[in-house]
Amino acid sequence: MEYRYGKNINYEDFSSGRVLYHISGMTNFPVRLAQEIYGRCIEYSRKKNNICLYDCCCGGGYLVTVLGFLNQNTISRIIGSDIDLELLEVAKKNLSLLSEEGMDNRIKEIDNMIVNYNKESHAMAKESAIILRSMIKTPIQYEVFQADALKEIKLEIKPDIIITDVPYDQLVDWKGSGEGLVNRLLDVLYGACTSDTIIGLSMNKKQKVKNDKFIKLERQKIGKRKFEVLRKR
Template identity: 25%
Template sequence: MGCWTARVQYRHAPAANHAALDAVLASAPGRPTLPVRLTVELAGRARVHLPADAPLTVWDPCCGAGATLTVLGLLVPGLARLVGTDADPGPLDLARRNLALLDPGGLTARAADLEALAARHDKPSYAEAATAVRTLVPASAPAWSVTPADARDTAAVRSALAGAGPYGTGPDLVLADLPHGHRTTWAAAADDEDPGVEFLRAVATALRPDAVVVAVGRGRTVPLPGGARPLERVRAGHRAAVLVRAGALQEG
């Protein structure tokens, strides 16, 4: 049985000052992002359920401005590829801008841009941000891609994920902050099915059964299909997260 903790115990993400990330990452208005420490912790927990030391491919099916994927690339070693998709193409240019920080020279270029802004506008805050950016050293150097695709559109998702994962077998890990509130525009496949459950079923169709899905939602729990056993459940403040095998979602 999966375990439940009333409050997440950080085992994989020690407390740290992430002010440099705040300075460098662009965000999309109206799209809250996962806290940096929680993002790293959830990735660490998922990795426990995956082959040790194997390079990982991570897919975020609700990537928005790509902050979650970029945080992983900057702070988590051993990532081979990052794939972002979103049904809304609006924030994807920001996602490409953020993920470009992981490219050779990406952080240096961003620091130079901030220094130019500091000189142009005589704003010390830009200079401080540039200094913070120059302290960052990416933990991984993954390939990355960003594509507009609705996670419930199997053909579009498979096209976006083409060649991903070991030997082209698909992502190893999915980390998704599920849409909620006014941003939730999906409709459930059946009147009695939670729309988040429908979403997770759709995501699982593009995955190997042994892949791990981490889904984060607002509230006390993230619903799963009936009969699907979680690997683990955690809570952090007003967020809940569940770790589950793709195969359990496919069978549930």
């Protein structure tokens, strides 16, 4: 796959655990790939700005927070849900960084770490935090809530774009059992979308998307992952 939207630059300011919060059990999604999937979704979307972005398996909110920073001109709202309450607490903290106030609080935390431990990693975190703060143009509204994405998702606002990195075997398992869980997820997402919602699903190569309720707009393989872009039929 040739990248069209994810620039080939250094994304280390977004390293999980540096400025963005990290706890064990969280996965790190490649930033360049996240931006590529978002770019392709928006290419198919009728709506090009004021985007409501939703991740139904948001974990610690890393993917959506990074997209929030990189797409200040187009994203106005982010919604995240996950089955794991502990990860959702981290997602809230990460999404709070998308406002100047939230980032100022994070910079204070990092300053305290510099005073108490004086590690080089903390000095680097401060530099990255200042860079990320300078990227903020307007605060992005956000909300997170607990939901089992294989059962029912109740959304008051229907998202324009859904991007999700679905669970995969050893890394982070699906909390649910049975065959074809990606397709069950799509059945649930069907009720959460409008006919204009564009879905970017990232998964490992073993998972097969076959759901007649959706039209496949694109399928790309990249390393160990693949992603598909879909819309309601």
